[in-house]
Amino acid sequence: MFSDANEPKFVEEDLPLFYSTLSDFFPSYCGEAESDEEFKDAYFAAVEERGLQASASSLTATRQLSQLLLARMGTVLLGAPMSGKSTAILLLADILSRLARSPKRMNASKRSASRRRRPDGRQRAAEAFSGRFASRTSRASFAAVRARGRRRTAEAESAEESEEASEEESEEASEEESEGGMENEEGDAEPAAGGGNEMYAVYYRVVNPKALSISALFGKVDSLTQEWSDGVAARMVREFAATETGSPKWIVFDGPVDSLWIESMNTALDDNQMLCLPNGERIKLRPEMRLLFEVTDLQAASPATISRCGMLHFPSRGVSWESLVRSWLNRxxxxxxxxxxxxxxxxxxxxxxxxxxxxxxxxxxxxxxxxxxxxxxxxxxxxxxxxxxxxLDPAAEQRLESDGPKDDRAFNAGMHTPQQI
Incomplete structure (x- = not known):
């Protein structure tokens, strides 16, 4: 939606002007966002699990962030400290993990994957025709082969249709069983947790770019041995690019934007989507990877960097002190x-x-x-x-100690890289 990609750029005072201009060009525009009940249910479940306070502004910011991540490789979260930037990232990671673990979406993804792997009836008939009858050159035998091929194609298509129907019936039965097993004592459905669904989790790493030098961030060449050693950001990108799980992978740069290091990210933010290292190596970013920047201002950012990123503005009054105190009391x-x-x-x-x-x-x-x-x-x-x-409540203390929606040890496969640096 046009407003979903452009509304996050504006401050609160400029939104009425934006809506007025939009209504002038599109008179039928009602100004209401599309309703996604499944997204809302996942949002309220994530808020309740983490002991936070739900609000309309938080829901809107989370939904807008999800739209920007679909459209852009890089997204800038602009706002004052304590305005809800990190919380929006955390909630969206929980929401996407919950939505991906829903039985309907899991069955749909499995069905599409099986269809891509299985050749259709015409392809099987063509392979049989080319393998068994290609050597026959006479016209009569060729006509007989064509008729036999048509029969084989019809039989293969009917067999494929019956196979797909049986698959859909089995998937519906498994979906009913899974939904029945997820109900609690009150009859309400609860989101699945674990149970072999780790591939659907959202992985992300957080780094403060101003806490490291340029060489420590991207890497350097040893002056004596001439050996290259990856920096923190280069290592994160390399690990995520080498993992083919298909799960969303985010790298969050939580710190001031400086032209000394942000200019090195321009090639990763444009259509090339490649991180160019000082040693000349280029790392291709995977389609599910995203770069997020949590900043308070963009005074040191160049127009080239800003034009490559989506923008999400967080007003300073987006979080009230009542919500902060209520969240503390819930813990x-x-x-x-x-x-x-x-x-x-x-x-x-x-x-x-x-x-x-x-x-x-x-x-x-x-x-x-x-x-x-x-x-x-x-x-x-x-x-x-x-x-x-x-x-603190033991469950709340455990939530505070975890800096992500999922433990990253399974993804690292034995590596001891900290989540937050």
């Missing part, structure tokens, strides 16, 4: 004492936090390091938890 243990304490703490937050944030927004205080307001609220939650000696 506390679920026992009678903590349940009562949870509601009391939120009431205290409602009394203190709004007035404090208004005081900070008035710019009456000077600070050497500018901190986002939500970062101050997050620090308050951490300090309060340490003072009150409140432990």
């Amino acid at each position: 506390l243990p679920h026992d009678p004492f903590t349940e009562e304490l949870r509601e009391d703490l939120f009431e205290y937050f409602r009394l203190v936090v709004p007035a404090t944030l208004t005081h900070f927004q008035a710019e009456t205080l000077e600070s050497e390091i500018a901190s986002p307001l939500l970062s101050l609220v997050s620090s308050l939650c951490n300090i309060l938890q340490a003072v009150l000696h409140i432990p």
Whole structure:
């Protein structure tokens, strides 16, 4: 959709002008996004599993990010710190993994793969004709062979149709069995987890490009031995390019954009989709690979880089302090004492936090390091938890320690490269 690819570029103040211009050129445009109930269900399930708070802005940003990843090799997530950029990537990875594990999509992919592998009836008849009767040159025998070939073709086509019908019946039966096995005690369907579906998971790596030098990021040639050693980004691209799982693979550059390193990514972002290393080697990116950039501004980015990427803008008011506090309270243990304490703490937050944030927004205080307001609220939650000696819920603590929707050890096959550098 045209608006899905262009709406994320604009800030909140420019959206009415964009919709007005769009309605002038397309009077029948209603301005409503296409509804995808399956995507929404996966979004709410991912939010609930991670103990986050669902919101319309978060759902819209996640859906827009999915559209940009379909259209562009590179996507820039532009916004202030604590505006929801990393959370959108994390939720979309969970959503795509859930959608790929759904029984209907798995059966559809298996059916299309089996059809690509199996030759049709005409092809089988032609192979039989060319292999068994190519040596007969007389006209009479050739006519008989043609008639026999037509009969073989008709028989092969009827056999193929019956085979496809039996396959569809078996797939429908297996789908009903899988859906029945996924129901919980209340009768609601739950997403499948594990169970041999690891190939459908989303893999991604996160790197801070400004924490490394150019040689450590892309690689260098040893001056003494003249041997080439890959940098962090080059190694990630090489690993993902050498893996033929078909699962989405993302490399997230979480840090300021600098012309010293971003210009080296231009060949990977354009139609060539090749990463050119300083030693002259070129690594071809696979179609399922994507490059994401989490930045606060694009002052150091060149127009050549910006024109090659999709743009998704995150407003600074996209995340409220209530959502942040609610998510923190959800990570506390679920026992009678903590349940009562949870509601009391939120009431205290409602009394203190709004007035404090208004005081900070008035710019009456000077600070050497500018901190986002939500970062101050997050620090308050951490300090309060340490003072009150409140432990985290074990399940929530495990979710915080995992930096991705799926453990990457199976993909690395024994490699000990950290997820986040």
